[in-house]
Amino acid sequence: MPEGPELHLASLFVNEACRGLVFGGCVEKSAVSRNPEVTFESSAYHISASARGKELRLTLSPLPGAQPPREPLALVFRFGMSGSFQLSPADALPPHAHLRFYTAPPGPRLALCFVDIRRFGRWDPGGEWQPGRGPCVLLEYEQFRENVLQNLSDKAFDRPICEALLDQRFFNGIGNYLRAEILYRLRIPPFEKARTVLEALQQRQPSPELTLSKKIRAKLQNPDLLELCHSVPKEVVQLGGKGYGPERGEEDFAAFRAWLRCYGVPGMSSLRDRHGRTIWFQGDPGSLAPKGGKARKKKSQETQSGPEDRMEDPPPPRKAPSRTQRAQRHLPVKTPGQQPDGTSLQQDPEAPTVSEKRRRKGRQAPAVRRRPQKSKAGTPP
Numbered sequence: 001m002p003e004g005p006e007l008h009l010a011s012l013f014v015n016e017a018c019r020g021l022v023f024g025g026c027v028e029k030s031a032v033s034r035n036p037e038v039t040f041e042s043s044a045y046h047i048s049a050s051a052r053g054k055e056l057r058l059t060l061s062p063l064p065g066a067q068p069p070r071e072p073l074a075l076v077f078r079f080g081m082s083g084s085f086q087l088s089p090a091d092a093l094p095p096h097a098h099l100r101f102y103t104a105p106p107g108p109r110l111a112l113c114f115v116d117i118r119r120f121g122r123w124d125p126g127g128e129w130q131p132g133r134g135p136c137v138l139l140e141y142e143q144f145r146e147n148v149l150q151n152l153s154d155k156a157f158d159r160p161i162c163e164a165l166l167d168q169r170f171f172n173g174i175g176n177y178l179r180a181e182i183l184y185r186l187r188i189p190p191f192e193k194a195r196t197v198l199e200a201l202q203q204r205q206p207s208p209e210l211t212l213s214k215k216i217r218a219k220l221q222n223p224d225l226l227e228l229c230h231s232v233p234k235e236v237v238q239l240g241g242k243g244y245g246p247e248r249g250e251e252d253f254a255a256f257r258a259w260l261r262c263y264g265v266p267g268m269s270s271l272r273d274r275h276g277r278t279i280w281f282q283g284d285p286g287s288l289a290p291k292g293g294k295a296r297k298k299k300s301q302e303t304q305s306g307p308e309d310r311m312e313d314p315p316p317p318r319k320a321p322s323r324t325q326r327a328q329r330h331l332p333v334k335t336p337g338q339q340p341d342g343t344s345l346q347q348d349p350e351a352p353t354v355s356e357k358r359r360r361k362g363r364q365a366p367a368v369r370r371r372p373q374k375s376k377a378g379t380p381p
Contacts, residue, residue, distance in 0.1 A: 002079040004138050004173025005236035006243040007051040010085050014049035014058065017087040018112060022063065023047055024104025033098040035123050038075065043067045044104055047112060049085075052129055053136040053172030054078060059127075060101075074127025080120030084242070086113050099123065137173040138237070141230040144172070148226060149202055152195055160288040161197045162190035162279045165229075174229060177263040178236075180280040182228045184262035189286030190271070190279045201226060235259065269295040 002010075023045050027038040044066040048059050056079070061072040077083065086094050090102055090109035097113035098121075114121065124130075135143035148170050151157075156167045165171050165179040174182075183190050188197060201224050223231060236243050239255045262268050268280045271293050285295060 001081045001175055002054075002083060002243070003175035003178055003233070004051075004053055004136065005178075005233045007054055007056045007079065007173075008138055008233075008237055009241070009243050010079075011049040011051040011056050014047065014056075014085050014112070017085075018047045021047070021110065022104050023060070023101050023112070025102050027060075028100040028102070030096075030098040033119065035098070035121075036125055038073075038099065038123075038125055040070075040073045041068065042070060047101060051136075052139065053133055054168065054175070055129055055133070057127065057129070073125065076124045076127055076129060077114065078122045078130070080116060080118060080122065082117045083121035084115050086115050087111070088113060133168050134170045134172045137171060137229045138233045144170075144230070145226045148198065152198055152202070157193075157195040157198065159194055160191040160273065160286060161188060161194040161225075162281075163273050163275070164194035166277075171229060173233060176277055176279070177260070178229075178232060180263040181261060182225065182232050184268075184280075184282060185228060185232070186225060187283065188225065189284045190281045191273075191286030191289040193288060197225060264298065266298045268298050270298065271295050 024043050026041045029035065029037055040060055042060070042062045044063040046061045046063065048061065050057050050059075056077045058075045058077065059072055060075075062070055086097070088094055088097075088111055090111045093100065093111060094113060094115050096117045096119075097111070097115050098119070099114040101112040103110045114123070134147050135141075137144050151170065154170075156164050156170065162179055162183065165174050165182070166176070179190075236256065236259070239259060241253065241255055243253075243256055262282065263280045265280070268282055269285070270278050270280050271285055271289060273279055274290060280298075285293075
């Protein structure tokens with residue numbers, strides 16, 4: 001799933017690709033997208049982008065004299081699991097291009113496309129950042145740090161640190177691969193209580209006797225967790241390319257895969273958190289590790305598998321056998337009291353739930369009805 005660095009890289013791509021281009025006409029939405037129509041029309045407008053955490057804002061700005069006269073329009077995108085922007089010829093649109101902005105004549109007609117294979121991405125024509133999201137870990141570091149340390153009494157920090165890092169109210173831009181890389185560098189067990197980890201940072205103050213250069217050097221040599229929430233995403237941005245992505249074998253992702261130290265790396269252990277999302281780590285998982293959870297190590301032969309095997313959200317579990325199927329297999333029937341508890345934590349609002357994924361797969365085939373057996377001759381039915 002695209003995280004803060006990927007959204008930032010996407011904004012840089014849009015600004016570079018659209019520099020000097022004039023767009024015109026209506027904005028076109030695919031017939032299969034459930035997102036709202038974008039009722040914008042202008043004979044000439046520019047497109048620019050900015051990112052904040054896990055959101056990207058696209059601004060359509062009409063040029064002087066453009067018809068019909070109208071104000072700029074801003075759209076806020078959340079990429080879901082597979083969203084991205086591409087610029088392509090208008091007569092060769094990429095598959096799954098669910099929103100298209102076309103250039104105006106003269107010149108070859110191009111289209112800036114929001115491409116989303118899995119269709120979990122969202123756009124909001126209101127143009128406002130999603131309420132409740134905290135400051136961006138990448139671009140608003142001081143506000144981000146203050147927001148976390150001043151709210152450690154929040155119940156989100158009762159949870160393991162690996163789960164708290166996905167709470168976008170406090171860690172806007174952090175996702176699955178970033179949390180693994182950050183915790184690994186500091187050797188913090190992923191299932192250590194978040195408040196225990198973060199309370200120590202409230203007392204961390206550099207000595208007033210140190211010069212500014214020495215304070216900076218000390219931070220670089222011994223960064224704390226919140227500092228890494230800022231610097232590790234910056235490393236991904238500096239790699240260039242597209243950052244995290246599912247495409248197999250593309251050169252754009254080679255540098256990113258080489259950069260990873262923990263996430264999906266052979267020799268690392270993994271566990272599922274209570275939301276079913278895999279956290280990669282090394283060593284002790286921590287005191288709040290799920291009971292009965294068994295850490296699995298990534299084997300070296302799995303390195304040949306593609307990055308799609310490292311998806312941030314695991315596929316939904318197979319449907320449990322029905323009562324009839326259990327009876328046929330002589331399996332015990334689960335009572336309601338045996339079902340796992342479903343709890344919630346504010347984290348990636350765009351992350352699809354298991355029920356959403358199941359709905360996208362379509363209806364299941366109807367169950368086959370058994371015909372009643374014929375009674376033997378002379379025996380009443």
